[in-house]
Amino acid sequence: MAPRVVVMGLASDFGCQVQMTNIEDDLLDVLGLIDLSYWQLASSGHMPAEYDVAIIEGAVTTTEHVELLKRVRATAGVVMVIGACAVTGGIPAMAGQGDLEERYGCVYGADGAEVACGRVSPAPVKSVIDVDYEVPGCPMDTTEFLRVLSRALQGLANRVPEEPMCAICKTKENICFLDKGEICLGLFTRTGCGARCVTLGRPCTGCRGLAKDANVESAMKILAAKGFDVDEVAERLAVFNTLEEAFCR
Amino acid sequence: MFFRVMESSRLPDLVRGFAQDHEVIGPVAKDDRFVFATIDDPAELRLDYDTTLLPPKKLFFPAEDQLMRFRVADNEVLDDEVFAAPRVLFGVHPCDINALLLMDNIFLKDYVDPYYKARRDATLIVGISCVPSEECFCNAWGTDEAHWGFDIFLTDLGDRYFISVRSVKGAELLDDFVETREITDADTADFQRVTAERKEMFAEDLDTSQLPLLLDAKFDSPVWDALGERCLSCGACSMVCPTCYCFDVRDDLAPDQKTGTRSRLWDSCQFSEFSAVAHGQNFRDSRASRVKYRYYHKQWGYLSKFERVLCVGCGRCARACAANITPREVVSALAKGGFE
Amino acid sequence: MTVANMFKEPGANPYRPWPARITSIIDLTEHEKLFELRIIDEKVREGFQFDSGQFVELSIFGVGEAPVSISSAPSKQGFIELCVRNAGDVTGALHAKKCGDVVGLRGPLGRGFPFAEMKGHDVLLVAGGLGIAPLKSLINHIHDDRHDFGTVTILYGARNPSEILFRYQFDMWKHRDDFNLILTVDEADESWSDEVGRVTALFDKIDIDPDNTYGAICGPPVMYRYVIDEMRKKDMDVDKIYMxxxxxxxxxxxxxxxxxxxxxxxxxxxxVFNYWEAMNLQEAI
Incomplete structure (x- = not known):
C-alpha cells in the first residue's frame, strides 16, 4: 500500500509548497508512489486522522503549532521538514530575538500582547518534535526534495551534507566573491544546492543553515583579516541562522 | 622526439585544422580568470593565461560523472558505456601535463578505470610554454617542464613557436594543417635562452628534499594543530587540485523509483565524513589530522608507490584557500618547526 | 582465469557489480545475519577464488555499496558467506532482503591472510566482536586443511553471550582437541559457562611456541594495541602477527x-597487514 502523505504549513510564505508544484515533470511519477491524502496549499478538505508521512513547511510560532506537531508526531511514522523556516527557524526566527512583547506592541498597537496571545518565539520544528528527514534551503531545492523523499520511501536514514559550500562552488568554476571584495556566506553554509546562487551571480545567503564542518571562528577571523566588516557578516548570517548554536550571542 | 618551427601567425590555422575532426578545448577568459572551454573561434584562445580555475582533470574525471544506469527490481546494470568524442586539449601548461601523468598512475594501472581511459584515449594534448606566476612552485618538484604526456608542445619564442613532437598523431595533424619547417641552430639557441630565462623567473626555491622524512618524523608536529585551527574544511584545495582524485559514489533513483544512476563526485579528505566508517568510528575526526593527511598522502603516500610526489606546484590550492594555507608555507613551517 | 584478474582485464569495468542471488539467510544475533550468496553467472561463480581476509563490495542499486569481508572458507567454492551487521544504508537494505533476492558483488578485493606462508606453523587467532567475520574464513580454511597446521588456538571475545557470533559452530568446537577454542564475554549471564573478561586476559591461559606461531587479529580498533602487546610479551615475531x-x-x-x-x-x-607493516603505518593502531 502506498504511504499516506500529508503536506502542511506552519509560519512561512508557503514557498516550499509552491516549489513542490514546480516539480511538474516528475510530479505524476511521485504521486504514483504515494497516496497524497492532504496538501494544505492545494486541498480544500481536512487533514485525515491517519497518515504515514507528514511533510511540514514553516516555523513554529504559536502554541497551536506546538500542539499540532505533537499530534503529528504521534500519528506519522515519518516526519519530513522542508525549507529554511522549518529546518533552522529561518527568517521567522529573527523575530524571536529581543523582547517579543515589545514587538507585539509595535505591530498590533497597545493591545499587542493580548492580540498576539498564544504566540511563541519562532523556532524550527526539530525544537518541538523529532524530525526524520530535512530538506533545507529558501526555498528548498526540488531535486533535493525528490532525493530526500526517495530516501524516506526506501527507509534510508536522513543524510544532510556536512561540508561548506565552497567545494561545489569551485567545481562550477565560479570566481570567489571574497576575492571580489563581496561578503559570501558559502564558508559557513551547508552544501547541497550546487552553489546555485553563486553560480547565478549572487553571494551565498546561508539559507541552508550552518555546515557541521564549518570553522566559524576561523572564517570570522579570515573575513576580518580580508577587511570585511564582521558585524555585517554576523548580521547577514542571522537572516537564516539566528538559532544556530554557533551564532547564539 | 623531433622538432619543428612554426610562425606565430600560423597558430589560428593549426587550431582550425584540429577543429575539423575534433572538439578543440582551450583556455578562455572568465572575468579576470581563465577556464578550459570549447573553442569556436581561435581568437578566443588565451594562450597567455596564468592558470585556469579548474585543471584539465575535469575533462577526464568530471566533477560529477555517471558510471552506470541500473534497474532496481533485479539489481541489474542497464548501461555502463562511456562515450568519448575525439578532442584536442589545446594549450596545457607543463604542470598540468605532468598532473595528468600522475592521474594516469591511479586510473590507468592495475584496475583500469574505463571512464577515465576512454576520455584520455580520445584526447590529444597540445602543450604550451608558460611564465611562472607568484604562486607557482613547479620547479620544486621538477614538473616545470613536460618531457612526455603531450602530442605536440609549443614553446613560444616570440615570433615563432618551437614545436616538440611526441606522437604520430601529433606529427600527422601538424603536417596536415600547417606549414612548419626544420629547426635551425638559431631556433635551438633561442629555445635554450627562453627556457633559461624562464627558470630565473621562479620565486625563491622551496626546499622539499627532506619532506617525506619530515612528514613521518614530525607526524605529531604542532604545526598541524595550528593549521587545523585555520583550516575551513571547505575542500576547495582538493577541488582545484590537478592531482586530487578522491571521489564519493552516489545512487540516485528516477522519480518513479524503478531505475536510477550511479555517479561519482569529487570528494575531499578535508571533509569530516571522509574517513568515517559505518559503525561511527572516524579515523580522522580533527581538522588538524585532515590537513596533515592531505600533505602526508601527496608527499609520501603516493611517492611510496609511484616514486613521484602527488603535486605539480601549480599553485591553484594556494589561490583557492580562503585561509591562505599554501604548500609553500606548510612545507617550510614543517621544516622549521613553526611559522615565521 | 580467476575473477580477481577478470576485473583487471582491458575493457572490463571494475565498478560494475556481478548479480548474485541470496541463497540462505541465518539470523546470528539481534544485529547480525549470515548471508550465503551465489554469483549468477556460472563462469564468474566458478572463477571466484579468494583468500581469507579478502573482501567484496556489496552493491545494492539505489542505496550504494559497502565493503564486507568474506566469512566462508576459500576451500568452499560456488558460494560465499557474508556476516553482516545492520549498521548503515547498504547493510540495512541487505538485512531487508529475502532469500532469492538479487544483489551485486564486486571482488574479491584486497590482500588477505598469507595462508600458504602460515602452513606448517601454529596459529593463534584473536577476534573481538564482529572481528570474527574475516577470521571465520581463516579458521574454517585451516579446519579444511588441518593436517598442514600445528597447534591452533582461537580466542574470541564479545560484549555479552547474545553477541557471540557462530555460536552454533563454536559450541560444538569447544569439545574438539584439534582446536583450542576459548570464548569470553565482558558481561556474562546465567547461560554463560565460559570465560568472563577481556580477550587479552585469556593470554594467561595459553602456551604458545613463539618461534613457530603466526598470529591473526581482527576486532574493534581499540583492541589491536592490547592484543599485540600480549603477543609481543609472548615473544612472537613482529612480522608473523597479522591483522x-x-x-x-x-x-x-x-x-x-x-x-x-x-x-x-x-x-x-x-x-590485512602484519605488525611490522602496521608499525610503519601512521594512524594505523
Whole structure:
C-alpha cells in the first residue's frame, strides 16, 4: 500500500509548497508512489486522522503549532521538514530575538500582547518534535526534495551534507566573491544546492543553515583579516541562522 | 622526439585544422580568470593565461560523472558505456601535463578505470610554454617542464613557436594543417635562452628534499594543530587540485523509483565524513589530522608507490584557500618547526 | 582465469557489480545475519577464488555499496558467506532482503591472510566482536586443511553471550582437541559457562611456541594495541602477527581514496597487514 502523505504549513510564505508544484515533470511519477491524502496549499478538505508521512513547511510560532506537531508526531511514522523556516527557524526566527512583547506592541498597537496571545518565539520544528528527514534551503531545492523523499520511501536514514559550500562552488568554476571584495556566506553554509546562487551571480545567503564542518571562528577571523566588516557578516548570517548554536550571542 | 618551427601567425590555422575532426578545448577568459572551454573561434584562445580555475582533470574525471544506469527490481546494470568524442586539449601548461601523468598512475594501472581511459584515449594534448606566476612552485618538484604526456608542445619564442613532437598523431595533424619547417641552430639557441630565462623567473626555491622524512618524523608536529585551527574544511584545495582524485559514489533513483544512476563526485579528505566508517568510528575526526593527511598522502603516500610526489606546484590550492594555507608555507613551517 | 584478474582485464569495468542471488539467510544475533550468496553467472561463480581476509563490495542499486569481508572458507567454492551487521544504508537494505533476492558483488578485493606462508606453523587467532567475520574464513580454511597446521588456538571475545557470533559452530568446537577454542564475554549471564573478561586476559591461559606461531587479529580498533602487546610479551615475531583493518573501502580498487591509512590504502595494500607493516603505518593502531 502506498504511504499516506500529508503536506502542511506552519509560519512561512508557503514557498516550499509552491516549489513542490514546480516539480511538474516528475510530479505524476511521485504521486504514483504515494497516496497524497492532504496538501494544505492545494486541498480544500481536512487533514485525515491517519497518515504515514507528514511533510511540514514553516516555523513554529504559536502554541497551536506546538500542539499540532505533537499530534503529528504521534500519528506519522515519518516526519519530513522542508525549507529554511522549518529546518533552522529561518527568517521567522529573527523575530524571536529581543523582547517579543515589545514587538507585539509595535505591530498590533497597545493591545499587542493580548492580540498576539498564544504566540511563541519562532523556532524550527526539530525544537518541538523529532524530525526524520530535512530538506533545507529558501526555498528548498526540488531535486533535493525528490532525493530526500526517495530516501524516506526506501527507509534510508536522513543524510544532510556536512561540508561548506565552497567545494561545489569551485567545481562550477565560479570566481570567489571574497576575492571580489563581496561578503559570501558559502564558508559557513551547508552544501547541497550546487552553489546555485553563486553560480547565478549572487553571494551565498546561508539559507541552508550552518555546515557541521564549518570553522566559524576561523572564517570570522579570515573575513576580518580580508577587511570585511564582521558585524555585517554576523548580521547577514542571522537572516537564516539566528538559532544556530554557533551564532547564539 | 623531433622538432619543428612554426610562425606565430600560423597558430589560428593549426587550431582550425584540429577543429575539423575534433572538439578543440582551450583556455578562455572568465572575468579576470581563465577556464578550459570549447573553442569556436581561435581568437578566443588565451594562450597567455596564468592558470585556469579548474585543471584539465575535469575533462577526464568530471566533477560529477555517471558510471552506470541500473534497474532496481533485479539489481541489474542497464548501461555502463562511456562515450568519448575525439578532442584536442589545446594549450596545457607543463604542470598540468605532468598532473595528468600522475592521474594516469591511479586510473590507468592495475584496475583500469574505463571512464577515465576512454576520455584520455580520445584526447590529444597540445602543450604550451608558460611564465611562472607568484604562486607557482613547479620547479620544486621538477614538473616545470613536460618531457612526455603531450602530442605536440609549443614553446613560444616570440615570433615563432618551437614545436616538440611526441606522437604520430601529433606529427600527422601538424603536417596536415600547417606549414612548419626544420629547426635551425638559431631556433635551438633561442629555445635554450627562453627556457633559461624562464627558470630565473621562479620565486625563491622551496626546499622539499627532506619532506617525506619530515612528514613521518614530525607526524605529531604542532604545526598541524595550528593549521587545523585555520583550516575551513571547505575542500576547495582538493577541488582545484590537478592531482586530487578522491571521489564519493552516489545512487540516485528516477522519480518513479524503478531505475536510477550511479555517479561519482569529487570528494575531499578535508571533509569530516571522509574517513568515517559505518559503525561511527572516524579515523580522522580533527581538522588538524585532515590537513596533515592531505600533505602526508601527496608527499609520501603516493611517492611510496609511484616514486613521484602527488603535486605539480601549480599553485591553484594556494589561490583557492580562503585561509591562505599554501604548500609553500606548510612545507617550510614543517621544516622549521613553526611559522615565521 | 580467476575473477580477481577478470576485473583487471582491458575493457572490463571494475565498478560494475556481478548479480548474485541470496541463497540462505541465518539470523546470528539481534544485529547480525549470515548471508550465503551465489554469483549468477556460472563462469564468474566458478572463477571466484579468494583468500581469507579478502573482501567484496556489496552493491545494492539505489542505496550504494559497502565493503564486507568474506566469512566462508576459500576451500568452499560456488558460494560465499557474508556476516553482516545492520549498521548503515547498504547493510540495512541487505538485512531487508529475502532469500532469492538479487544483489551485486564486486571482488574479491584486497590482500588477505598469507595462508600458504602460515602452513606448517601454529596459529593463534584473536577476534573481538564482529572481528570474527574475516577470521571465520581463516579458521574454517585451516579446519579444511588441518593436517598442514600445528597447534591452533582461537580466542574470541564479545560484549555479552547474545553477541557471540557462530555460536552454533563454536559450541560444538569447544569439545574438539584439534582446536583450542576459548570464548569470553565482558558481561556474562546465567547461560554463560565460559570465560568472563577481556580477550587479552585469556593470554594467561595459553602456551604458545613463539618461534613457530603466526598470529591473526581482527576486532574493534581499540583492541589491536592490547592484543599485540600480549603477543609481543609472548615473544612472537613482529612480522608473523597479522591483522585486518576496517576502513572506509568505498571503491575497493585503490582509487576513491577513502580508506587511506598512513601512506597506504586499506583496500589494495590491505586490509590485512602484519605488525611490522602496521608499525610503519601512521594512524594505523
Amino acid at each position: 585486518s583493518f576496517e576502513r572506509r573501502m568505498k571503491c575497493g580498487i585503490g582509487k576513491c581514496g577513502h580508506c587511506g591509512v598512513g601512506h597506504q590504502y586499506a583496500c589494495i595494500d590491505g586490509p
